[in-house]
Amino acid sequence: xxxxxxxxxxxxxxxxxxxxxxxxxxxxxxxxxxxxxxxxxxxxxxxxxxxxxxxxxxxxxxxxxxxxxxxxxxxxxxxxxxxxxxxxxxxxxxxxxxxxxxxxxxxxxxxxxxxxxxxxxxxxxxxxxxxxxxxxxxxxxxxxxxxxxxxxxxxxxxxxxxxxxxxxxxxxxxxxxxxxxxxxxxxxxxxxxxxxxxxxxxxxxxxxxxxxxxxxxxxxxxxxxxxxxxxxxxxxxxxxxxxxxxxxxxxxxxxx
Amino acid sequence: xxxxxxxxxxxxxxxxxxxxxxxxxxxxxxxxxxxxxxxxxxxxxxxxxxxxxxxxxxxxxxxxxxxxxxxxxxxxxxxxxxxxxxxxxxxxxxxxxxxxxxxxxxxxxxxxxxxxxxxxxxxxxxxxxxxxxxxxxxxxxxxxxxxxxxxxxxxxxxxxxxxxxxxxxxxxxxxxxxxxxxxxxxxxxxxxxxxxxxxxxxxxxxxxxxxxxxxxxxxxxxxxxxxxxxxxxxxxxxxxxxxxxxxxxxxxxxxxxxxxxxxxxxxxxxxxxxxxxxxxxxxxxxxxxxxxxxxxxxxxxxxxxxxxxxxxxxxxxxxxxxxxxxxxxxxxxxxxxxxxxxxxxxxxxxxxxxxxxxxxxx
Numbered sequence: 001x002x003x004x005x006x007x008x009x010x011x012x013x014x015x016x017x018x019x020x021x022x023x024x025x026x027x028x029x030x031x032x033x034x035x036x037x038x039x040x041x042x043x044x045x046x047x048x049x050x051x052x053x054x055x056x057x058x059x060x061x062x063x064x065x066x067x068x069x070x071x072x073x074x075x076x077x078x079x080x081x082x083x084x085x086x087x088x089x090x091x092x093x094x095x096x097x098x099x100x101x102x103x104x105x106x107x108x109x110x111x112x113x114x115x116x117x118x119x120x121x122x123x124x125x126x127x128x129x130x131x132x133x134x135x136x137x138x139x140x141x142x143x144x145x146x147x148x149x150x151x152x153x154x155x156x157x158x159x160x161x162x163x164x165x166x167x168x169x170x171x172x173x174x175x176x177x178x179x180x181x182x183x184x185x186x187x188x189x190x191x192x193x194x195x196x197x198x199x200x201x202x203x204x205x206x207x208x209x210x211x212x213x214x215x216x217x218x219x220x221x222x223x224x225x226x227x228x229x230x231x232x233x234x235x236x237x238x239x240x241x242x243x244x245x246x247x248x249x250x251x252x253x254x255x256x
Numbered sequence: 257x258x259x260x261x262x263x264x265x266x267x268x269x270x271x272x273x274x275x276x277x278x279x280x281x282x283x284x285x286x287x288x289x290x291x292x293x294x295x296x297x298x299x300x301x302x303x304x305x306x307x308x309x310x311x312x313x314x315x316x317x318x319x320x321x322x323x324x325x326x327x328x329x330x331x332x333x334x335x336x337x338x339x340x341x342x343x344x345x346x347x348x349x350x351x352x353x354x355x356x357x358x359x360x361x362x363x364x365x366x367x368x369x370x371x372x373x374x375x376x377x378x379x380x381x382x383x384x385x386x387x388x389x390x391x392x393x394x395x396x397x398x399x400x401x402x403x404x405x406x407x408x409x410x411x412x413x414x415x416x417x418x419x420x421x422x423x424x425x426x427x428x429x430x431x432x433x434x435x436x437x438x439x440x441x442x443x444x445x446x447x448x449x450x451x452x453x454x455x456x457x458x459x460x461x462x463x464x465x466x467x468x469x470x471x472x473x474x475x476x477x478x479x480x481x482x483x484x485x486x487x488x489x490x491x492x493x494x495x496x497x498x499x500x501x502x503x504x505x506x507x508x509x510x511x512x513x514x515x516x517x518x519x520x521x522x523x524x525x526x527x528x529x530x531x532x533x534x535x536x537x538x539x540x541x542x543x544x545x546x547x548x549x550x551x552x553x554x555x556x557x558x559x560x561x562x563x564x565x566x567x568x569x570x571x572x573x574x575x576x577x578x579x580x581x582x583x584x585x586x587x588x589x590x591x592x593x594x595x596x597x598x599x600x601x602x603x604x605x606x607x608x609x610x611x612x613x614x615x616x617x618x
Contacts, residue, residue: 074502074504075504078504086502088498089499090496090498090499090502090503091496091499092491092492092495092496092499092500092562093495093496093562094491094494094495094558094561094562094563095488095491095492095495095562099488099491099492103492103499103500103503103505104500104503104504104505105503105504106485106488108485113484114484114485114486115483115484116483116484116485116488118483
């Protein structure tokens with residue numbers, strides 16, 4: 001049996017009196033796209049934050065390749081090969097794509113003086129974009145001058161370049177047009193095919209069904225169902241999310 | 257719109273032009289036209305292009321208006337010497353403004369470091385003090401500037417007090433408070449001759465020391481800004497501090513360093529000023545901060561952070577200096593000069609807004 005590349009076991013998180021995560025479980029298997037869905041307030045973003053090291057859970061365990069880890073910060077999570085593409089993309093609009101791609105991980109021409117190797121960073125950026133099949137008209141243009149889809153590509157390329165295990169994508173298509181939406185989904189598949197797992201957080205059920213291999217449903221702070229994408233429907237997912245569908249398996253077995 | 261890392265006004269990086277060609281192998285004529293339009297747009301939008309043009313127009317104007325008086329070598333040398341302390345302060349201000357901050361304390365720190373340096377020298381030989389004394393006094397002055405700046409940086413980064421307020425308080429406390437407490441309100445006029453006769457009025461291979469030192473500081477700082485991690489983080493924080501934080505950059509620590517750098521450069525300006533005026537000139541620097549900010553803004557830096565360059569700042573300072581000197585030479589009432597500088601500052605900030613809109617349309 002293969003081990004999950006990243007797993008949450010009975011993770012809890014309180015915000016004051018609000019129980020955001022109530023023994024929440026989650027797992028992502030190697031080389032799969034797993035969608036994490038749930039209604040607003042179901043605890044998706046809290047769970048994602050816990051898994052990328054942005055918050056520390058009150059209880060439960062997070063395991064990377066079967067080993068328990070304590071993620072103290074997103075930077076710490078990155079050391080475990082966990083990357084995230086945030087909804088706001090977290091790009092510096094005045095810097096070019098190459099600079100954004102290497103933000104915080106610059107390459108140096110003279111390491112002693114911290115002199116940047118801009119040529120090498122540019123080369124690597126071009127390679128990273130080509131790798132994803134992303135067309136950027138100009139890697140030396142400030143990211144702020146790019147279109148929404150291109151900016152998205154820069155953020156995704158950055159995560160892909162460094163993620164060795166898993167990438168979280170929070171609503172990656174929310175702000176995009178139809179064509180760009182298709183490109184992002186292609187990118188997700190490409191990343192998966194390179195052996196890096198992708199966790200897709202999305203509200204768009206048809207999109208979730210189109211791109212994911214598996215789907216985990218979160219409701220009221222805990223996992224209530226798991227499905228193989230090929231064996232479920234939008235109605236079933238919505239039912240599980242809202243609780244309209246009473247689940248006999250209690251999220252343990254699921255169809256997956 | 258220009259690559260902020262670009263030192264000079266060359267908006268399209270040559271090595272940047274090749275790689276996209278590989279990514280898009282079939283460059284159709286429409287793409288080429290698009291690229292040309294983008295390049296044209298970038299040159300138009302590049303801050304340094306506008307500023308350089310404005311500087312050239314000013315120089316041409318004054319040369320025609322006052323033939324034989326303006327644009328002489330001695331005139332330029334004099335302008336350079338007069339502007340030397342301001343240039344050094346504007347260099348520090350450039351870093352601060354690129355982080356989306358502001359430093360109003362520079363003129364006061366100039367005064368305070370001059371006072372501290374001279375205070376030490378007066379007690380260790382006075383006018384006849386040797387280079388050793390001058391060196392220790394200067395280090396004391398620079399340390400005062402750096403320390404004061406670092407405290408301001410700490411308040412901005414950690415205590416989250418807006419930079420405008422922190423450095424306004426610093427401006428008042430250092431310039432109107434501490435400097436007057438130490439001097440008792442009367443300028444120190446005993447400055448070591450060693451300092452005054454060399455750095456203040458001397459030259460090295462024909463170039464005044466004031467110009468040599470201020471330009472050396474500018475070039476070093478410009479290289480740091482354009483080519484090192486320190487500069488890159490400065491731009492990143494001003495552009496999107498949260499993104500920088502999430503990328504693992506220690507934003508707070510970097511901000512403290514930037515304000516300390518501005519303080520230490522104001523300190524250097526203080527030593528230059530002390531040497532040049534042979535006095536601590538405690539009452540003469542109330543508007544240095546605005547002049548430095550004007551230079552930086554004229555140079556194309558965005559007051560919202562993320563953009564600016566050292567080359568731009570130098571041109572920006574040259575514009576206000578040329579404007580003032582030019583107006584004096586053609587005999588305009590000196591009070592109009594202040595009005596002119598005010599107008600120029602507003603125009604510079606308006607241009608920044610204009611460029612922002614241009615970029616958003618692109």
